[in-house]
Amino acid sequence: MSELDQPVNALDGVGEALSAKLARLRIDTLGDLLFHLPLRYQDRTRITPIGTLRAGMEGVVEGEVAAADVVKGRRRSLLVRLKDGSGIISLRFFHFSPAQQQQFAPGAHVRCFGEARAGATGLEIYHPEYRLLKSGETPVEDHLTPIYPTTVGLTQPRLRGLIGQALKILAGAPQALPDGIPEPLRERFRLPELHACLRYPDLERLAAGTHPTQRRLALEELLAHQLSLRQVRLRIQADGAPPLPSGRGLQTRFVAQLPFSLTGAQRRVLDEIARDLETAQPMLRLVQGDVGSGKTVVAALAALAAIAGGCQAAVMAPTEILAEQHFRNFRDWFTPLGIDVAWLAGKLKGKARLDTKAAIADGRAQVVVGTHALFQEDVHFQRLGLAIVDEQHRFGVHQRLALRQKGEAGGLTPHQLIMTATPIPRTLAMSAYADLDLSVIDELPPGRTPVQTVAVPDERRPEVVERIRRACDAGRQAYWVCTLIEESEALQCQAAEATRDALTEALPALAVGLVHGRMKAAEKAAVMDAFKRGELDLLVATTVIEVGVDVPNASLMIIENPERLGLSQLHQLRGRVGRGDTESFCVLLYRPPLSAHSRERLGVMRETTDGFRIAEKDLELRGPGEVLGTRQTGLAQMKIADLERDRDLLERVSPLARALLEEAPDASAPLIRRWLGEEAGRYGQV
Known part of the structure; x- marks a missing residue:
């Protein structure tokens, strides 16, 4: 040892x-x-005169104790008054011992560090780090002080x-300390030795995260995450998959019945999928496509390849609203082709559920559409050949691995096609989805009109209401989205109900519907159906309508309090309109005053409808954990790497990971364990 x-x-x-x-x-x-x-560094290399401190400033101060008293207020505290000739400041301790009180005898010399804040006695520092100075002791720290995650x-x-x-x-x-990266690879990729990287010199570049030693550690951490995901890929692909080369005839019949032609981007992505499906290795492919780019049709054509190959296809969505919409689309498309489509979600109970499970188990259900209920242990497929997962950022690596088990009865692992309408910046995709091949549908179908976006302050609400009336009088429909104003879901739903009541009163000639998260699935579906059929003019909703809802006649989207949402979520909501050939609008109804950060975000929404540009900006402003919509990937909790700051390192990580797996395969497990600890096995087991 x-x-x-x-x-x-x-x-x-x-x-x-x-x-x-x-x-x-x-x-x-x-x-x-x-x-x-x-986590960061503090500069304690110079002493700040007390008189120059301002509230909110951190600094080292040094002075003589003028007084130290226990004071009673709402909480008992030890108050030490410290002076240095330029001014006086209070040090306040809520937790202290009699010995500590004796240390601060008048005349004692103290050096302390903390953040100054406005208090009852003027500027105060709560619980500073401090030490008593001996006579003649002057040197301060000669290096930046590290601040660690603690408990x-x-x-x-x-x-x-x-x-x-x-x-x-x-x-x-x-x-x-074994280096982890063998010397030949270190030299080829010009990396400093590991043990040198843990002893930082005292340079300002530390605080900026640009020192070569930090960059080496950040690179290694990114490498460990990528290796762990590549292990997932290898583990999944170690099992065989059913080769599915025979779908062309069925696909041709399907395309012939569509009322539109496929775009060049859809055809290119379908070719990439077809090449994957023809092999006896499980496909692991992520398809990104901006809102309305036609991902569902691509998924349907992939499902037909599975059916033609004598296998079943499963389609899973994160919400019942989206899953039901997929079910209707697939049923309408596939019934004329003689293909049986089944539906399975948590709300399906009793005999209907038992019948559906039996049809899945004996293979009568060729396509099964549902929510995460498809993952449950009591659901058995006869021969699952393809699993399609929509809105991947709502799921995680666990589910990708769990899908393996659904095909194990037949001794084969299903191919996996993962789709998202949330454009993921390339830097993030290279890290979060290193186990997946990437396809991008980067072309919108002809006839889609770009949505015009305007930002309007809340005091102009009556004008916005009038705009809805005019749009609906012209035969169009509108959405009004209430965002998360309240902390609890119950209060959010009350706020949405209040908005519905106010709009019903202001627009008595219009039919107004409501959808929110606390409604039963059947109620939500009934309201959505009524809106889709044109029986409702205006739909008031919480963000449950974010993904997948398709009503081509809707041409106006109002988003209340848009400053509370991320750019990618705003872009998703905006994508609910502009789905037909009518000019469409998105109104961002904000509450002034806006912070500079919020103004910048709403400005991006006004300037562009390019989902990838929006996603890059979202990553820059909010960080990877928020953009992915989940923290389960582990990327948000990296120890030293920063995906925005270190994006250039990702270009080096992929070739380094490949070289390490080829030339030193035994090196990856210790690296993963070093950086992910107990998490190391998390991606490898379900």
Whole structure:
């Protein structure tokens, strides 16, 4: 066992209680301590005169204790008054001991660090880090101070001390830390040695995240994530899949009955899918297409290849509204071809559910459309050849692996086609979906008119209501989307109901419907059907209508409080209109005053309808965890890498991952374990 494999209690001062706190941070060994990396750095290299401090500023101050008293207020606290000749500031401690109180005797010299804030006695620093100065002691820190992720009961100084001990051990035995990337690959990719990267020099570039040693660690972390996803791919593809080369005849009949022609982009993506399906390895392909680009038709043609090959196809969507819409589309398209389409969702109960499960198990149901209910253990397919997952960002790697099990009865793994209308920036796709091949439908069908977007302050609401009346008088329909104003779903739904009532009163000649998350699925479906048939003029909804709802006659979208939503979600909502040949509009009804950040985001929506440009901006403004719509990928919790800052590294990660798997396959498991810890096995097991 190397020095760094020792448990943390091998360090001075680490007993059972401290070990338990460190375990909460997933720190069990000295090596884990080394890779518990700073969140950020503080500059404590110079002393700030107290008189120049302002509320909100962080800094090191040094001075003489003028007074120290226990004061009673809402909470008892120790208040220390510190002066330095330029001014006076209070240090306030809510948790303190009698010994601590005695330390702050008048005349004692103290150096402390913290954030100044406005308080009852003027500027105050709450619970500063401090130390008492001995006579003649002047040097301040000569390096930036790291701030680490911590947990209750574990202070920054304690954590720094432990990591310092681990770094000392590393300095004495650098060979105890295996590099992880073999030397020939390090030289080829011009990477510094690992043990040197953990001992940062005190340079300003640390704070900016641009130091070469940090870049090496960021590269390695991105590499570990990519390797873990490639392992998922290898694990899935280790099983055989049914080759499906025979769908052309059925596909030709299907295309002939469509009232439109396929776009060049749809044909290109279909060729990519066909090449995958012809092999005995499971297809793992992500199809990105902007709102309205025709992904569902591509999915239907892929399903026909499975059926022609004697297999079943499953189509899964994240919400019952979207799943029901897919079911209707597939049923309308496939019934004339003599293909049986079944429906399975959580709300299907009793005999109907038993009958559907029986039809899936004996193969009568050739296509099964549903929600995550398709994953349940009691659902058995006779021969599942293709699984189509819509809106992938709502699902995760777990589900991709779970789909394997659905084909195991036949000894084969189904091909997987994953679709999303959320354009994912290339940098993010290269990381979050490294286990998938990528296809992009980058062309809209002819006849689609770009949606014009305007931002309007809330005080002009009566004008917006009048605009709805004019659109509906002209035979069009409109959406009014209420976004998440309230914390609880119940209050959100009440807000939507209140909006529906107000609009019904303001527009008595119009039929107004309501859809929100607390309605039963059957109620939601009935309202959506009525809107689709034109029986409702105006639909008030929460963001449940974000994906997949297709009403070509709707030409006006009002989004209330758009400043509360991400750009990609706004783009999805806007995509509910402009689906026909009529000029369509999206009104962003905001509440002033807007922050500079919100103004910038709404400006992007006005300037472009290009989903990929919007997604890039969304990534820049909100970060990867929000853009993906989920934090389950692990990307949002990276220790040192930043997908926006380090996007150029991703170009190097893919070739490095390939080279490592080919030339040093045994190196990937330790790398994944180092950076993902217990998560290392998460992508590999279900």
